[in-house]
Amino acid sequence: MKVDLSGQVAIITGGSRGIGNGIAVALAENGAACIITGRNTERLKKAEKALQAIQPACKGVALNVEARGEVDALAKEIYETFGRIDILVNNAGITDDQLLLRMKEDQWDRVMETNLKGTFNCTRASIKYMLKKRSGRVINISSVIGLMGNPGQANYAASKAGIIGFTKAVAREFARKQITVNAIAPGYIVTDMTEKMEEKARKGIISLIPLARLGSIEDVANAALFLSSEAASYITGHVLNVSGGLYI
Numbered sequence: 001m002k003v004d005l006s007g008q009v010a011i012i013t014g015g016s017r018g019i020g021n022g023i024a025v026a027l028a029e030n031g032a033a034c035i036i037t038g039r040n041t042e043r044l045k046k047a048e049k050a051l052q053a054i055q056p057a058c059k060g061v062a063l064n065v066e067a068r069g070e071v072d073a074l075a076k077e078i079y080e081t082f083g084r085i086d087i088l089v090n091n092a093g094i095t096d097d098q099l100l101l102r103m104k105e106d107q108w109d110r111v112m113e114t115n116l117k118g119t120f121n122c123t124r125a126s127i128k129y130m131l132k133k134r135s136g137r138v139i140n141i142s143s144v145i146g147l148m149g150n151p152g153q154a155n156y157a158a159s160k161a162g163i164i165g166f167t168k169a170v171a172r173e174f175a176r177k178q179i180t181v182n183a184i185a186p187g188y189i190v191t192d193m194t195e196k197m198e199e200k201a202r203k204g205i206i207s208l209i210p211l212a213r214l215g216s217i218e219d220v221a222n223a224a225l226f227l228s229s230e231a232a233s234y235i236t237g238h239v240l241n242v243s244g245g246l247y248i
């Protein structure tokens with residue numbers, strides 16, 4: 001499959017590290033100007049430099065996806081600078097695990113605000129510029145936890161399941177405008193988020209994965225690259241499970 005994203009502009013939230021950064025690298029390697037957002041400016045600058053070595057038009061911008069005003073202003077600025085927004089990857093996400101009876105309201109709110117409301121904020125802000133061209137790709141990073149649940153992750157599972165419902169509704173709403181909206185549901189991927197896991201827990205998880213390994217950032221980035229490409233133009237409202245068979 002040949003992918004050519006040259007001339008296209010992609011926004012990747014939480015793109016300074018982990019899965020988001022892997023997606024930005026994959027899109028930039030295939031020609032897209034990637035605007036990565038994050039909260040840590042030092043890390044953002046480093047990631048920006050590395051991306052610019054691949055595709056000079058790439059940029060790193062500080063953004064809190066929960067802040068609607070900030071998100072709207074950034075999408076406007078990107079559109080005014082580049083004249084287009086082709087791809088949005090809603091990747092920014094957090095966990096704050098706790099068993100339900102001990103979960104504080106604040107833990108619930110924070111995870112929902114970043115993961116679900118952040119996805120809503122960024123999609124609404126960007127899709128109006130995709131409409132102008134009557135084409136676009138929205139890719140929402142959900143999780144297998146949103147499909148299968150997990151003890152101690154009621155907040156995270158609800159936010160990720162919410163992203164799937166959101167994906168399907170928005171896919172139906174914008175299909176006539178040739179804007180596709182899909183979700184990726186990664187399983188356990190080796191990143192900072194899963195790095196904190198103890199060795200015993202890691203082995204336990206691998207024993208549940210039919211393909212018998214944790215996923216790599218590239219596994220998810222390849223799925224995002226495909227969904228961004230022309231080859232995926234007839235796919236919308238889909239949840240692409242990238243979990244080595246953990247969820248079947």
Ligand SMILES: NC(=O)c1ccc[n+]([C@@H]2O[C@H](COP(=O)([O-])OP(=O)(O)OC[C@H]3O[C@@H](n4cnc5c(N)ncnc54)[C@H](O)[C@@H]3O)[C@@H](O)[C@H]2O)c1
Nearest residue numbers: 014018019039064065091092093143186188189191192193
């Ligand atoms: N790592 C996994 O195994 C795994 C599995 C399934 C799904 N996911 C999902 O993939 C996505 C990326 O995960 P990761 O493992 O790379 O995580 P990570 O913690 O390495 O990166 C998350 C990114 O999101 C950004 N972010 C967090 N809150 C933000 C906010 N309010 N505003 C802007 N940016 C914010 C962070 O700055 C960071 O760049 C997340 O949505 C996560 O839920 C990860």
